Amino acid sequence: MQAPTRVAGRPASTTRRAVLAWAATAPVARAFAQTAADPLPSWHDGPARARILAFVESVTRSGGPEFVPPPARVAVFDNDGTLWAEQPVYVQAFFIADRVRAMAATRPEWKTTEPYASLLRGDLRALAAGGEKALAQLAMATHAGMSADAFSRIVEDWIATARHPKTGRLFTEMVYAPMLELIGHLHGHGFSCWIVSGGGIEFMRPWTERIYGIPPERVIGSSVKTRYELRGGVPTLMRLPEVDFVDDKAGKPVGIQRHVGRRPIAAFGNSDGDLQMLQWTAAGPGPRLAAIVRHTDAQREWAYDRASKIGRLDRALDEAGTRGWTVIDMQRDWRRVFAFEPR
């Protein structure tokens, strides 16, 4: 643990840091802001692209029959597998593993205590045998017990250098160029774009504005409980080792209502965890866009759906068929996949 004063108070440099971050606002996202010539250059001409562009055109045509006023132009995006890669495991799992290794220096007992010992030995099979309970324990050990401010700094520091084991790229480079363009296109047409992820809300907030152009107040995710307290007289929000909200499956419409307070008119997901969010969005009156990113490209990304452990897409794919939702086929529809690939 850090000293209470460091944990409790934000360092004086926070404001300076905020100014610097703002001066270089969303450099990644900005590179993908729409251009008049072609709003979606990383997309192949095809049914998915055509449908998305037609939808945006119809809800923004002033005086048109499907016009939607700007405040109601809410679009929601899943994160893992929809905006960035989620294979071989969720990025947050790499964060947990790295944090356990970093924290182990001051926790010698972890070398002989499960599930930490298995992770520290790199024995993933033994770790998996511990099941959900072991993973939850690791998540709590790395996500709670510090202030909200301290956790935010831990994430900022980690995401600045953490790289994908297969590509060697920063995780923040493994975001999908076509989706960044889509967010830029929507922002350019008066939409507000929200992230609705099963991942941790405070794990995403430190970097979503820079990478996606989506500010922290438009991030919805799973959370631990927090408690306000005075620590040595300093107002502090402490993160407790207790789940507060799981923003997955039927939790996603609940999270959307909690944070947005309106039903979205467009939703983008990639797995069965997004099914209810897609249903909720599609069932509203007037024009609606429900779309699924389907991982079909083993060469450039990964190919998985019905049988995958991570990002399983089965029921939602069936429902996309019966309800006529848009399926974005990565291999067919995307000219470029990752933001790090040359244009």
Added chain:
Amino acid sequence: MQAPTRVAGRPASTTRRAVLAWAATAPVARAFAQTAADPLPSWHDGPARARILAFVESVTRSGGPEFVPPPARVAVFDNDGTLWAEQPVYVQAFFIADRVRAMAATRPEWKTTEPYASLLRGDLRALAAGGEKALAQLAMATHAGMSADAFSRIVEDWIATARHPKTGRLFTEMVYAPMLELIGHLHGHGFSCWIVSGGGIEFMRPWTERIYGIPPERVIGSSVKTRYELRGGVPTLMRLPEVDFVDDKAGKPVGIQRHVGRRPIAAFGNSDGDLQMLQWTAAGPGPRLAAIVRHTDAQREWAYDRASKIGRLDRALDEAGTRGWTVIDMQRDWRRVFAFEPR
């Protein structure tokens, strides 16, 4: 109960309603948008007004030592007693009473069941004897058991005609003109303004944009649990008779972190329920504004603080003294109190 189809799905008119609402965006709030001549015409010259204007000037002066980038210009406002009147009881209590009376027609058993019977007889003393438990029961009976969409329409219909028993004015006219001007001034300077209220989040959202110019996604409040389900195949968010979150006292910083994900730089409250929100805001680095609306005007509004049952201001007033927070004295600082008064 309404028929399931009505409860579950939004009527087709919702989009049209949204268009109409948007066309007449925030008519009340717009009337109070800042003018170049005097941004705060309903305020007397005095220390509170001077301090507020100096704060806004300092954090928005480009290149100045206290400059805060627009995304970090977050201001939070309590609602009851800070933006509108809260005497003789919270407006939401009138809503609960009206709803119990309206619902009693189809619930004959309420005539002989407490706490409904006391309320229906108008026996407030007997009702008060039931304490917190009775009030919670009435709140749940009127706030849960319907869909989120249906509750939203109930509130919209009620707030359109509900009037204050003393002044005969619509409750939405009993908002403080000086605070509407202040919100307009802040919006005009790149701030985002949020409501952080102990009141129900879904009780406020249907009207805050029209009255305050604050959209539903910037409203933080207390809530019941909701559950996503398919009702006759229709995606529905049902409101359950169970408290999910109490956005009061130490809950306010928690609610702010949950929804905003950043620490505010300005906070406005009026009671001990706002103490922790004021502490949390004031304790951040850089320029901060923590202000308390003090009810000192028995003639134009009400005069109450340390001993009041509603809106008790005691500890927070002490702390305002020791920490140098801004006290807005209604009688001294406000030229005009309510939005319905002539300019």
